[in-house]
Amino acid sequence: MKLQVINSPFNEEQVKLLNELLPKLTTEQKIWLNGYLSAPLATLEANEEQPTPAAQPITQTMTILYGSQTGNSQGLAEKYAAALKAQHVEVTISSLGKFKATNLKKITNLLLIVSTHGEGDPPDQAIQFYEFLHSKRAPKLEHLQYSVLALGDSSYEFFCKTGKDFDEQFAKLGATRMVPRTDCDVDYDDAAAQWFSAVQQKFLQQATAVGSTSTSNEDTQLLEESTYSRKNPFYAEVLENLNLNGRGSNKETRHLELSIEGAHFHFEPGDSIGILPENDEQLVHTLLAALQFNPETEVTVFEETVALRDALQKKLEITVLSRPLLEKIGAYTEHQQFLKLFEEPNAWKGYAKGRDLLDVVKDFAPFTWSAQQFVEMLRKIPARLYSIASSQKANNEEVHLTIGKVSYETAGRKRLGVCSGSVAERVQIGDTLPIYVHKNPNFRLPENEDTPIIMIGAGTGVAPYRAFLEEREELGIEGKAWLIFGDQHFVTDFLYQTDWQRWLASGTLSQMHVAFSRDTDQKVYVQHKLQENAASFYEWLEQGAVIYVCGDKQSMAADVDATIHHIIEQQGQKTPEEAKIIVNELKQQKRYQRDVY
Template sequence: MQLQVMNSPFNQEQAELLNRLLPTFTESQKVWLSGYLAGAASAPLASVLGVPSQQGTTEGTASKEVTILYGSQTGNARGLAKKASTTLEGKGFQVTVSAMSDFKPNNIKKVKNLLIIVSTHGEGDPPDNALTFHEFLHGKRAPKLEDLNFSVLSLGDSSYEFFCQTGKQFDARLEELGGTRLYPRFDCDLDYDEPAAEWLEGVISSLGEAKGGIPALTQGTATQTVESTFSRTNPFRAEVLDNLNLNGRGSNKETRHLELSLEGSGLSFEPGDALGIYPENDPELVDLLLEELKWNPEESVTINKQGEVLSLKDALTTYYEITTLTKPLLEKAAKLTASNELQELLNDNEKVKSYLEGHDLLDVVREFGPVNSSPQEFVSILRKMPARLYSIASSLNANPDEVHLTIGAVRYNAHGRDRKGVCSIFTAERLQPGDTVPVYIQHNENFKLPANSETPIIMVGPGTGVAPFRSFMQEREETGAEGKSWMFFGDQHFVTDFLYQTEWQKWLKDGVLTRMDVAFSRDTAEKVYVQHRMLEQSKELFQWLQEGAHVYICGDEKHMAHDVHQTLIGIIEKEGSLSREEAEAYLADMQQQKRYQRDVY
């Protein structure tokens, strides 16, 4: 929006200056300035903006500058970085926020105050958008950083062996390069809101000490930031509209298509985003656990710092995680059970790692009980039930006020007992149309359609990995996108497991989808997977890459995504007549350009 001299109180020179300046402001800076102009118009503008006068202090503005770099796979670190930025700007700091993939690594030498907010992905790996910066900082080209003040907020999941590994690596490396910790690193588990807030409070205090006090908040500064009413900490109760089994009779699988209403929520999303669901534990498992503990299910327990009280049964059903074990949980349980066997287990890391796989809280109580504590002491060692994230399988433009999910039901037998996935079975067996479920939107900037709708896209999504690509196709159909599109889908059997088959066939017929290659591994003597179909089409696939196609992968990280990644390198190496190293660099460059994006789990 351009300011016009006509009908405004500004002269030509002032209007030109404002037109150059206003587009450079962040949203929070605009809110801040509007609050100032509304409530403090009599004060000198320069003093409130933090611009030193000619007679001002000799302390440079650099001490007020803070750079926040985030590495995020699902969006949690990004969300915390944005919140931290808003809070710091409200305190008078000048903040630059950037994904690590968008930050020029060499510019680290110019940074004085650095905050790293980063998650750990998979088995201790950096998230995709942190790979390049992580590699640079840990390489020989990393500069000395004696003038750097830094602090790290690390996100992770304590059920994984390499808990918060990436954050720990950044923290150690920045110190090794000469940086000074502004505030100690915080390692956060799945329930990260309170520790993250405590970390930021400590960081702000340290920054204030470093530059002689924190600037006072100007009236109307931070309070004017408007956020969505519903969020991860305040989920919306969405009504179930439909819940269908996508697999045919005789299939080895059960894949649910879940349709939820967002009417009245004000929530919005884009293709590539995810939906968080807060599930409930299996009531049969809760009953077995209570039976083993021999406690009154109706006894009251306090579940949080706010003093909220639930019955023990309700707390174990709706609030606490009881199916996933972590080493910290076993260590706390050892103190409540006084079990020598459990203590011996904890002394052997390999045995602990093996035990965590496939066991749950009921196993611990049965094998190492009895529990010598009160119900209140017992629940205090448990983690809060985390939400489960699912790639959204619909376009909001095509289905207003609705969100669709594709969820594979998880059932298996381990250690002599049948086990069930918490959220997948909650949706498959206990959610009916008319029921409501707590949900929130998890935005994912790392998995987005190209801004230019004419850009070709290649999608690889076997099984439930098909979900975001259904969203992509609905969006492209709705917006009339003209770019070519190519889908690789795979599952076990063509007859029973071709998810959304009629929709894909219609998109092909209508030209919304350019081509589709499928692999049904159990329909042939030799198993065929999506990467095999990609190899069969290697020449054309590479041609699409040369034309600027964006590649998207969704699904299992350990096997499928790894195999597809290696296949892509092989195709680039062969069809581009490149060395292996050059092919790897080609794909890494695609990733840097956001032409290669993954939503893997």
């Protein structure tokens, strides 16, 4: 196509220049140029009070599915959906729990954002979709193009396994990758943003209508955090730091009250606060001495040059040994005992449990690394998430947390949790902690105030229930609410005892059962109290109750889950297979919500 000077707003010289340029432009460049030129034109027309132009045509359709246990995947899905909609893409967004797997036949473009839970498991709400896709009932998907963003934690052996499984299975079913899968560690912001940028570039190139592949200023704002976040934390002053356990307890549980005045945080019961911790200064000092490195040596970490001491204390994880990390370390030693860690399938696990980098340096020296090579093996210190133990409606300028101190001994050395140890032993009233709000839409009070709630938790797992009941008290709700709480000893470990008693007296909490495992010869846990009250539990289920479970995943939550299955079998006269179906339905309906770790 050649531009003619007749009826053209350009003079002959401009027409000549345009005719020389246009044939040399790619389709992508033409699309970009069109968007670039149309933006100021639209502004000009608006200023001249011209009639509102018709909306730009939809360029493509996109389905975004997410599988989320703690809300990360859902948050990213919603953010990316908003960005695509702003670029005139027709977007459908859904959790894997609500999406009918058979509808895969009806869509052509798919983004899947999914986390991995525990030791390689799909999130609760993604289980049925996962099982369907890996079954013989899964459809052929030659018509589908897709991309997977996998969230995970590299300290686990099966890092991002759920995302990897989905990616491989979609390919096996004939689907085409739009862009390659990205596997994100706990500090996922940058990697996720790069993945979505690649998706945008690839997807919008295929647009049939004229549009811009670059993001306008308005769209860019949609992708940026508008408030404090993990990358831009709020420094909250410590107002209170109390030990909730009585004298003689085997535990130390801190009740932390933080000022959030000026943060403009907005959170709901069930959400968490992320704390960005630092490593213990003495541990860093001892590690540097063992490494025989100068603490002032400059190293580059995450595109920033800092002193080695500061990098190890404030930026890098030094207390967790994962297989990927040990494999990287193996490149810098020929120590035969170290190499034996990988000869047996689980040998490395036996060594890594309870140990840290200081153990490796002391046990297997010498190493051939430089300070820069050493820090390049390490990942960022992950934020620590703690369930909010207060209602913002009741405490607008404060947030309360319940933090159990992690303390143990391995190989003759006392170890402390990075964050919990700091809170218990070093954080004083008046200090500040870098924090941000972490939304968890999968652990929420029911919208209908009359819906009964059953709250099950042990130890610090009781924290969100304090927020639940404080919220209900503030709203004047006196519906059916049942708490089942467990810990070691009644006298020393009955966390927030006066709060529960007050709410029982006022009607905010209608009933409570407690299990203190060390007060009797026979250990009694929350699942035993659940079984003792099986008939009432099933009756509440029949009335539409929502079940909440919070706490340790490996023991408490697993035992509670088995007990719930058993009660449904027993009280409902169901087979194990029927009980499993019912429990899955409860999860899909968000009537069985878990915040387990």
